[in-house]
Amino acid sequence: MAKMNIPNPPTLHYTSYDKLLGADFSCDSTECSQKRSPDTLNMISDNGGNPVKRLGWRTKYSLGESEQILKLYIDADLLYAITTAGVYRISGDTVTKLVDKTIEKAEIIKFDGKVYVFANGIYEIGSTFKDALTEAYVPETIISRKPDGTGGIFLDSVNLFTPKRTVSFLGDDTSTTYNLVPEKDRAENAYKYIVATSVKVEVQGTDGMFAETTAYTLPTIETVTALDIDGSTKTFSVCAPYITFTQAHAPVVTGQDNVRITYEAFDANVENGSMKGLYKKERVELLSTGVVKSYGYIAADRLFCVVGGTKVYYSDVNKPTYFPDDNYLTVGNDGEIKGLHRVGQYLVAIKNEISVESTIYLIEGTQFDGKTAFSVTPAIAGVGAISGSSFDTLVDEPLFLARTGIYAISSTYMSSEKVVRNRSMLLDKRLCKEPDLENAVGIVWNRYYILSVNGHAYVLDGRKRSSERGRNTDYVYEAYYWENIAATCFFTYANELWFGTADGRICKFNTDIDDITAYCDNGTEMLDNDGKLLLTGGVSIPCKWSTPLDSDGYPQYFKTLNKKGNVLTLLPYDRSSVTIYLSKDGNPPIEIGTWQMDIFNWKVIDFGRFTFNSNSSAQDAFLRKKVKKYKRLQVIFENDAIYEPFGIIGYTKTYSIGNFAK
Numbered sequence: 001m002a003k004m005n006i007p008n009p010p011t012l013h014y015t016s017y018d019k020l021l022g023a024d025f026s027c028d029s030t031e032c033s034q035k036r037s038p039d040t041l042n043m044i045s046d047n048g049g050n051p052v053k054r055l056g057w058r059t060k061y062s063l064g065e066s067e068q069i070l071k072l073y074i075d076a077d078l079l080y081a082i083t084t085a086g087v088y089r090i091s092g093d094t095v096t097k098l099v100d101k102t103i104e105k106a107e108i109i110k111f112d113g114k115v116y117v118f119a120n121g122i123y124e125i126g127s128t129f130k131d132a133l134t135e136a137y138v139p140e141t142i143i144s145r146k147p148d149g150t151g152g153i154f155l156d157s158v159n160l161f162t163p164k165r166t167v168s169f170l171g172d173d174t175s176t177t178y179n180l181v182p183e184k185d186r187a188e189n190a191y192k193y194i195v196a197t198s199v200k201v202e203v204q205g206t207d208g209m210f211a212e213t214t215a216y217t218l219p220t221i222e223t224v225t226a227l228d229i230d231g232s233t234k235t236f237s238v239c240a241p242y243i244t245f246t247q248a249h250a251p252v253v254t255g256q257d258n259v260r261i262t263y264e265a266f267d268a269n270v271e272n273g274s275m276k277g278l279y280k281k282e283r284v285e286l287l288s289t290g291v292v293k294s295y296g297y298i299a300a301d302r303l304f305c306v307v308g309g310t311k312v313y314y315s316d317v318n319k320p321t322y323f324p325d326d327n328y329l330t331v332g333n334d335g336e337i338k339g340l341h342r343v344g345q346y347l348v349a350i351k352n353e354i355s356v357e358s359t360i361y362l363i364e365g366t367q368f369d370g371k372t373a374f375s376v377t378p379a380i381a382g383v384g385a386i387s388g389s390s391f392d393t394l395v396d397e398p399l400f401l402a403r404t405g406i407y408a409i410s411s412t413y414m415s416s417e418k419v420v421r422n423r424s425m426l427l428d429k430r431l432c433k434e435p436d437l438e439n440a441v442g443i444v445w446n447r448y449y450i451l452s453v454n455g456h457a458y459v460l461d462g463r464k465r466s467s468e469r470g471r472n473t474d475y476v477y478e479a480y481y482w483e484n485i486a487a488t489c490f491f492t493y494a495n496e497l498w499f500g501t502a503d504g505r506i507c508k509f510n511t512d513i514d515d516i517t518a519y520c521d522n523g524t525e526m527l528d529n530d531g532k533l534l535l536t537g538g539v540s541i542p543c544k545w546s547t548p549l550d551s552d553g554y555p556q557y558f559k560t561l562n563k564k565g566n567v568l569t570l571l572p573y574d575r576s577s578v579t580i581y582l583s584k585d586g587n588p589p590i591e592i593g594t595w596q597m598d599i600f601n602w603k604v605i606d607f608g609r610f611t612f613n614s615n616s617s618a619q620d621a622f623l624r625k626k627v628k629k630y631k632r633l634q635v636i637f638e639n640d641a642i643y644e645p646f647g648i649i650g651y652t653k654t655y656s657i658g659n660f661a662k
Contacts, residue, residue, distance in 0.1 A: 010560075010658075011656060011657070012565065012654050013552065013656065014565070014653070014655075015034070015552050015652070015653050016651075017034050017035070017651045020037075020051050020545070021035045021051070022036065022040060022043065022044075022045065022426070022459075023038075023040045023426055024037065025426060025427055025429045026426050029586075029634065030548060034550065036426070036478075037547070038548055039636070040481060040544060041482070041543055042481075042483060043480055044480050045463070050647050050648060051545050052646065052647035052648075053543040054480075054541065055509055055510045055511060055519065056509070056510050056518060056521040056523065056535075056538065056541055057485075057510060057521055058508060058510060058522060058524070058535060059506070060498075060507060061081075061505070062504055062506070063081060063083055063095070064085075064504045065504055066504070068083060068084045068501075068503075069489055069501060069502075069505070070082045070083060070084060070105070070119075071107070071119075072490075072491035072498055072499075072500055073115060073117075073125060074491065074498070075125070075126050076127070077092070079506070081500065081506060082117060083103070084103055085101075086099045086100045086101055086103065087123065087129075089125075098129050099119070099123070103120050104120075105119075105289065106118060107290050107291065107292040111303060111320050114126065114320075116132060118287060118290075118305070120287055121287050122320075122321065135321060136159060136161040136162040136322070137321050137322035138165060138166055139157060139322070139324070140165075140167075141155060141156050141165045141166065142167045143167075143257055144168065145170070147178045148177075148179055149182040149185075149242070150182050157326050158325045159324065160283045160286055160313065160324070161286070161322070161323055163195075163229065163265050163278045164198065164262060165262070166262045167260070169257060169260070169261070170255070170256070170259075171250055171258050172250060172251075173248050173250035174248050175248055176246070177244045178242060178243050178244075178259060180242060180261060180263065186240060186241065189268040189269040190269060191241060192241075192268045193241065194239060194265060195237070195238055195264040195266050195278070196237045197237050198262075198264035199218065199261065200212060201243060202259070202260040202261075202262075203249055203258065203259055203260075204252050204256075204257075206252055210260060216243045217243070217244050218239045219239045221237050221238070223238075224238055225274070226268075226278070227274055227275065227276055227279035228278055229278045229279065230279075233274065236277060241263075243261065264278065282307060285307045286307050286313055286323060290388055290389075291305065291337065291340055293340035293341075293342065293347065295340075295347040296317070296372075297372045298365075300342070301317050301318050302316070302317060303320050306349075309335070309337060310335070310336070311328050311330055311331070312337065312349065313327060314327050314328070314329070329363060330376070331349050331361045331363075331376055332378065333357065334357055335359070335384070338352055338384070338387065338388040338391075338400070339385055339388045339390075339400055341398035342398070343398055343411050345364060347362075348361070348363070348379075349361040350385045350391075350400055351384050352385060353382070353386070353403060354384060358378035358379055358381060358382075359382060359385075360380075360381040360383075360409075361376050361379065362376070362377045362378075363375070363376055380419065385400045387400075387401045387437060387438050387439065387441070387442075389489070391442065392443055392449060394444050394447070394462045397409070397410075397423070399460075401437065402420075404422070404428065405427070405431060405432060406431075406449070406460065407420045407424075408421050421473050421474060422476070423460060423473070423475075423477050424460060424476065425476045426477075426478070427479045431451075434454055434456065440452065441453075441489055441490055442490070443491070443492060444462070447462040447463050448460065448461055448462060450490065450497075452499070455483065455485060456482065457483075457485040457487070460479055461477050461478040461480065466478060484521050485499070486501050487499035487501065487507075488501055496509065497511070507522075513533060514532075515534050516575055517536070517643050519644055520642050520643060521539050521540075524536050524538070540640050540641060541642075542639075542640035543639050543646055544636060545636075546634055546635065546636040547634055547651065548634065549586055549632045549634040551631060552655065555631055555632065556660055557659070557660060558629045558630065558658040558659055559655045560655060561625065561626060561630070561653060561654075561655050562654040563626040564622075564624065565652070565653070565654025566622065566625070567652050568595075568623070568650075569618050569619070569620055569648075570597055570619045570646070570648060571647030572599055573598075573644070573645045573646070575599075575644050576597045576647075577595060577598075577639060578594070578597065578621055578639055578646065579594045579595075579639070580594075580595070580621070580635065580636065580637055580638075582633065582635055583636065586632070589634075589636055596609050597619045599619075629658070631661045
């Protein structure tokens with residue numbers, strides 16, 4: 001009788017994908033680490049490090065489709081928005097336009113307990129709003145000048161923020177005419193006139209106090225047309241730079257100045273067919289700067305502003321409205337300074353990428369003859385910034401966007417070519433193909449660095465670093481990729497993330513929505529019967545995480561995915577689902593099913609998908625799909641349902657190894 005030989009069952013093997021991370025776009029999907037995904041969307045790490053669906057956002061205010069939001073600032077219950085058409089203050093549902101002017105660049109900085117906006121002017125914002133130039137510091141440029149306009153001691157430099165300055169005189173018992181400039185200099189157009197309506201005269205009384213007086217006359221007043229401070233044309237009343245008292249003023253105290261004259265200087269030189277008047281190119285560039293940083297020798301007690309691409313002007317100590325016209329540093333000869341970062345004792349200036357000189361410069365304060373001075377030293381670096389709005393500090397690392405990725409300034413290598421290190425290697429293959437990278441904007445929020453460009457967001461996780469010493473950097477941050485984030489600026493307040501858009505919308509991430517409706521984009525606020533804030537409408541947030549196209553270490557063999565022993569473990573939510581796809585050897589993915597992973601909860605009950613499952617621990621989805629004769633297999637997990645959170649803990653597959661592949 002013949003014997004029947006029963007073959008041994010195939011040996012089963014297992015691959016576990018656990019301790020999952022974010023994206024890796026740096027390599028082919030067959031080379032990707034089993035912890036990372038070569039194709040992930042709209043995921044972020046939760047507090048435990050698991051990839052979960054990002055929260056959605058909603059539009060809070062709309063200022064008009066033609067107004068791009070440049071900057072946002074929130075102070076308690078007030079929101080300030082700087083747009084391409086002006087400055088707005090929003091309180092509750094009340095929107096007030098405070099400044100109506102065209103603005104190309106803007107910057108907001110907190111300094112000495114106050115908040116200043118540079119936006120074709122300088123404004124102090126907060127619980128109140130005011131034009132800071134109305135209180136600009138008026139320098140006392142000369143003291144102890146003789147009435148004939150000679151002699152004296154030069155004291156303060158001219159303030160770039162205002163054409164006003166004060167000259168102090170030591171009077172005598174015979175002179176009645178006081179010249180602001182020596183008579184020989186009046187022939188020069190730069191000193192020919194002063195603005196007649198700006199003159200203020202003060203005389204010291206017997207009590208030692210100065211008091212304003214009108215007991216004087218001005219020379220013949222002329223009416224001329226010239227440029228105003230902002231470059232617009234205006235009619236001015238001007239006169240020669242002197243006054244005549246009705247009587248002489250001898251000093252009250254011997255050797256002590258007793259006459260002060262404050263005035264606005266007027267430049268009668270003609271340029272492009274117009275008198276320059278009060279206009280100064282440097283002043284306009286300073287007020288419209290888009291790069292401002294606080295820094296100083298011992299404390300951050302000065303403002304540093306980029307002007308004209310290669311110059312950095314800095315304010316006097318603790319005087320944000322006093323920028324002496326000779327307080328500037330020249331940073332190289334070519335290129336454009338894109339941003340400033342404080343790194344240790346240095347203020348680091350980063351230029352755009354240029355081939356003729358360094359892109360990184362170190363500004364450092366020193367003491368010289370009892371005064372503070374600042375020096376500029378080029379560092380050895382060839383990586384330059386492409387976007388001035390990408391600068392922020394993640395944990396303790398200053399970051400910026402270059403054409404080849406997101407870079408950190410390393411304080412360890414300040415004097416070497418390693419002063420900058422790439423931190424976005426996992427994203428660069430996709431990030432660097434984005435058009436218009438110069439328009440990218442970045443922010444650090446909740447220990448993530450988020451860079452938005454063209455509606456896409458590239459996220460670096462400051463809580464997760466990976467050593468990559470063999471790939472031309474010391475380490476990189478784990479990374480994620482989002483879509484439908486059309487940000488033109490970001491702002492964080494009370495650990496909540498806001499952003500502005502090119503069509504005038506002010507949006508907010510749904511971190512304050514304690515409900516599954518937070519998982520939608522552009523939803524509309526509503527209150528439920530209990531007064532709880534929810535969202536309605538909006539659009540879903542499609543998200544996915546995929547394994548590598550995995551050979552399981554044996555690309556030379558055919559393998560068979562076992563029908564049993566394949567399980568996806570998900571984080572528990574009251575409502576969630578997953579659609580799973582399989583891609584065999586790089587072929588188009590095939591959908592194998594959708595699993596609803598709800599947990600019973602009366603608050604989110606849906607009789608269309610009712611469940612008796614009350615187990616609030618991790619949820620398992622078993623695939624039960626056999627795949628024969630594959631060399632490499634990719635498993636894709638997706639969720640594109642509105643109002644559904646989604647998070648992955650891990651995936652385990654069971655397979656057997658067959659014959660050699662061919």
